Amino acid sequence: GNSVTQMEGPVTLSEEAFLTINCTYTATGYPSLFWYVQYPGEGLQLLLKATKADDKGSNKGFEATYRKETTSFHLEKGSVQVSDSAVYFCALSLPPTQGGSEKLVFGKGTKLTVNP
Amino acid sequence: NAGVTQTPKFRILKIGQSMTLQCTQDMNHNYMYWYRQDPGMGLKLIYYSVGAGITDKGEVPNGYNVSRSTTEDFPLRLELAAPSQTSVYFCASSHIQGSQETQYFGPGTRLLVL
Secondary structure, three states: OOEEEEOOOOEEEEOOOOEEEOEEEEOOOOOEEEEEEEOOOOOEEEEEEEOOOOOEEEEOOEEEEOEOOOOEOOEEEOOOOHHHOEEEEEEEEOOHHHOOOOOOEEOOOEEEEEEO | OOOEEEEOOEEEEOOOOOEEEEEEEOOOOOEEEEEEEOOOOOEEEEEEEEEOOEEEEOOOOOOEEEOOOOOOEOOEEEOOOOHHHOEEEEEEEEOOOOOOOOOEEOOOEEEEEO
8 A cells, every 4th residue: 555654753953953854655656745844733734745756845945856766755954943843744645547546645753853 | 714724622522422523614625634643643534525515434434423514614523432532633625636736734623532
């Protein structure tokens, strides 16, 4: 079946440090890939997405590149801020044209804490 | 637009009680979803709906029921609350199927069953 595996947390960094959160996926077709972010006490928000191989999603200084050869979609940011402290979820979806149902399949989430 | 709204924000139930979690969206989205989020876990899909009058089971539907009488509303019903249903519940909506549109999430309802 379709699944997402992301690195175990929690991750604790100092402000301005480089961030990488690993995400790999298993899918029967060619999924769309997403990173969602959940700030404390809030619902999930889309951070970025990529819909085909070699696409790069970017937003708020975060980037992730869809790597079909390694089935990965690692999240990176060059210089994190305290305000980036949140839980980050990697997810995939497959459209019905590829035998999927458009529903999101989530990883377990990675909690990031950035200290001043 | 308010987006996706959920009520209540927090509720404590006794075992065996029932309640309805409300979800409303004002974006005229076809698709709506209910997820539960347990500590240290990702989101699990409970039920979803592709339009008014149409609902279907997700990954973990047991103990829950839904209805979709209007495009805007998608309530989730717990008939006989159990401690295993202690969780945070998120409602989400998205646009038409196949467009790979973003899902928009509500702020969540935290439920504690004692």
